[in-house]
Amino acid sequence: MRGRHAGQFLAQLSLVAPRSHLAGAISAKQFVPIARELNMLKKLDHWWIDAVCKRIAVQIAKHGETRVLVPISVDSLAEPAFVDWLVAELKARAIDADSLALMFSVQSLLDDVPRASRLLEQLQFSGTRICLTGFTSCEHDQLRLARLASTYAN
Known part of the structure; x- marks a missing residue:
């Protein structure tokens, strides 16, 4: 987890070769x-969330309330x-569901807005922040964006 922004951490994922000083970290973008x-993206996201949850538990034990933003795929x-x-x-x-905020790109939700709204609603009912x-x-997609429930656009 890197940096604290407005009382929250942003989880950043990168891969590092084990026991290798030659290779640097491979960014999520790569x-x-x-x-x-x-x-393998769904498996990666499951592993990523599991790793972040372990870290959140440690942070909560040390510092009390912790909130972490976790970028994952809409897949x-x-x-x-x-x-x-x-x-x-x-x-x-x-871990309280409020300790975790799952981050999604709006662009990835625009392909099927009604379905995306249903999926986000299910996630919201779990108590997890979005x-x-x-x-x-998405300047040219304002009409499609307007179909997302306003609670997600704020």
Whole structure:
């Protein structure tokens, strides 16, 4: 987790080769497209959320209340069992759902706005916070964006 912004941390994922001083970290910008192409993005998101939840539990034990923004793919949100898995993961680690905010790109939701709204609503009912990013890149899609419930656009 990097940096504290407005009382929240932003979780950043990068890959590092084990026991190697030659290779630097590989950023999410580089490996996420590869994971998507290999159809491994959902597994990566599950692993990522699990790792962040472990870290949140440690932070809560040390510092009390902790809030973390976690960027994940909309592909994971579309998985039928995702919300149930997330609720179980948070419960198993005794983490309040409000400690986690899942970040999604607005652009990734515009392909099917009615479906995206339903998925976001399910996630919201679990108590998990939602953070949508990239509104400025969607200038030409304002009509489709307006169809998302206003609670997601704020």
